[in-house]
Amino acid sequence: MTSAPDATPPAEPARRRRRDPEAHRAAILDAAREAFAEHGYALATIRDIARRAGVTHGLVMRHFTSKEQLFLCAVPGTRDLDEIVAGDVASLPERVAAGFVARMETNAADDPFVTLIRSAASNERAAIDLYTAMRRRSVAAYRTVLDGDDVDVRVELMAAQLIGVAFNRYIVKAGPLAAMTAGELTAHLSRVLRGIMFG
Template sequence: MSQTAEPKKRTRDPEKKRAAILAAAREVFAETGYEKATVREIARRAGVTHGLVVLHFSSKEQLFLAAVPGPSILSESVPGDRDGLPARVAGAYVKRMESAGGADPFIAVVRSAAGEQEVAKGLLRALREESLAAYREVLTGDDVDARVDLIGAHLIGITVSRYVLADGPLAAMPPEQLVGWLTRTLRVIMLE
């Protein structure tokens, strides 16, 4: 008499699957940019079906906008005294980028901008709104919006030089030295 194995029970954990899809999407978008990323590759890495990705996110653009902003360095680094803000932001940015392994919002924006400008603009707007909300808790003045945009542009420029193209003195600089330089330049933008 042969014993038949009981069929595996399917587990339904939509939040766990959604989290896996978002993590896979962050990796794929950061590695390839928006244009070359495929929903099928994201589904494969997440260990789900293409249809489940579409069920959770109606389009590749919606998935991109949901996945790429990821955890914010701002929620941890902005609160605190105003004078220490540049050092906190510089330290958190460098730590995050050094450990991101290529899967970071700034990298995704850069890689996506050339092919899908409207999507990259949507992501940049989302990052800008998140940044404005955080920095308005600490910075004051009529020019906060402009200063926050300058901070973003500065960090995106560093991202291109050090983490995307990885060429030149900025790319070769030890992380601690980068934190020092970045603290000084952010101080000018944020506080002066």
């Protein structure tokens, strides 16, 4: 006999029912920040993030299209570049330098540059996808204010400078760039970025 006289229907899994797309989006971003902080970028999964947010894998993908896009929307950095580039192009190097330093001084651990460097050592594929997503967004933002065929090259040379400084000051944390004040670093970076941007 295979009857199960006291079987009860399985409990409906608890689901947070948010019908509002904006509320869904906010819940996914919260869950993503949690998962990236807990597991690191390379090991965090869309499936886990969806579960934490109480939504489906498909809904996360519909909102954000990929893990790297979700990451870039969840943390400060690339997502704020549109605001930074808007304004007088003559003072763009100073705004980029100040934005980078302010962000790193507040929370370097979750920054896209630091995440990128750390993920390159553990998971090259994750690093390539993240780097490519960052580069595309940055080039699109800078193209709204900079002219010329080589904007993509100049953006990448600026990114190289910022990656190198992130490596030095916020990962290795040793040497004169790590020891100087945020204001001094901003001044040095403004000068270097100006040379790359317009030089």
